[in-house]
Amino acid sequence: MAPATYEVAQILERNREQLTRYCANSWQVRTLHALRKCRTAALGGHIDRCSDPACHKLHLSYNSCRNRHCPKCQGHKKEEWVRAREADLLGVPYFHVVFTLPAELNRLCLYEPKLVYSLLFGTAWGTIRDFGGNPKFLGAKMGMIAILHTWGQNLSLHPHLHCIVPGGGITQSGKWKPTKNKGKYLFPVKAMSRVFRARFVAGLRREQGKRQSPSFCQSLFRHNWVVYCKHPFLGPSQVVEYLGRYTHKIANGNHRIKGLEDGNVRFMVKDYRHGGKKTVLELSDAEFIRRFALHILPKGFTRIRHYGILSSYHKRTVIPELQKDLGRPKLAEKEPLLHRKCPACKKGNLVAIATFTARGPPNHWREQIKKQINRSI
Structure with a gap:
């Protein structure tokens, strides 16, 4: 580029x-x-x-x-991370699941980012884990890679998790069990959304105690929360492409900036309310920097996390055995x-x-x- x-x-x-x-x-x-x-x-x-x-x-x-958070330092790190994840891929379908927090929690994200984002990670994985463990849906131990994004296209606060979930899990007997329809269907999204909302609010009450009024917590139930699950990727190449696109992405990359005239910043955004149409947004330097700073994570906070059979503890032993049974996808060779x-x-x-x-x-x-x-x- x-x-x-x-x-x-x-x-x-x-x-x-x-x-x-x-x-x-x-x-x-x-x-x-x-x-x-x-x-x-x-x-x-x-x-x-x-x-x-x-x-x-x-x-x-x-x-x-x-x-x-630097636009110039992510390319090499991204490629290193993607190649490490390629070695863990299984010959099974993978799903892209997105967990999104409502705008009512944005103010709390500003003052308690570590608490809110940690709770988001834990609740999202708990939802996937327990749906997978339920015999009604699967009855197996699953895995997940979760990547935190906190921004929208216009740099507003929009916390959400992009998750990669293999279409199946390991049963108690140690065998791989695919999700329904031979791994082509994960779980009912509406049911996941309700469980995700209830567990997050319960966790917020537990963590915040008397600092959050009962009326505020109750107000979080007024609207449905968004859990989005795409159809499975067509193949391992799409999984790798997804990893590269989201893992080390930052709030606003340099290539999106189109002009820096008169103390203002013009940058490209996608208007998802109108079908993802590209348009140019102009902000003052002060407003651009203020919005950019919203997405600087707390010191030492981990924004990419691995769970279940994809965690660092399990994948040293579990993944090699699964790759023997399920195969490894063939990927194009890359230069060192x-x-x-x-x-x-x-x-x-x-x-x-x-x-x-x-x-x-x-x-x-x-x-x-x-x-x-x-x-x-």
Whole structure:
């Protein structure tokens, strides 16, 4: 993909003195400053040389912030994670299930994000686990991968979980049992929605105690909650594509930004109320940063979680045995991720030969890079 014309970092840089005003806490401020400095001289860097003798060019690279909210740091992490999950795939149908919290809980998400999002994870898995354990629906132990997203297209608060659920589970005898219709049907969505709502509200009452009024908790039952379950993926390639699309996605990627004029930000959004039609939304810098900061997760909070037979504890033993019985899907071979290609010749690998701090590269390296540039002109 070609480099983005505009970046979130540009918005943060031109508002660097006002970031504290747009954030709810110091952790959000620290995160935004990290994103602002990403791949700039402020974080130091390294000198790389192409390994191809015919090229041998030097390249100056600045360090990345490695923050999970950064638009520039997710590509490599995403690919590493996806490849690790490919090794765990089974030759069975997979479902895409989405658990969404209603807008009435948005205010609580702002002040108690850790509590609300942890409760969302636990309630969603409890719903899938218990429906799977019920002999009426399946009667087997299931698995799930859950990925937290907190945003809508316009950067408003919209907490929901994207979940991948295999179409079946392990019985007490250790055998695989598919869901109904040979794994092509999961569970009744309306029943899951009611159970999900009742359990979440019960958990909120338990965690919040007297801090939440009975009338507020009761108001959460006025409307149906949304649990969405798509038809199973057509094949393992679709599962992998889904993983890559959602796992390390952030609130607003650089490629969505279309303009940064007059202290405003114009970015592309999909209007799902009108069939997903693409349109351009314009916000002031202050409002864009305020909305972006809403989606900075609490320090140390895990946004991708594995449950049941897909948890790290079980998959070391359970998954290999299931793959023997159910088979492993054949996926296209990919090049290893170990090396960075030289941007000049596209053949050699970049090898770091020196590092430097925020003060910049030593003078002798500066001179060598200048000579290389002059020769190429």
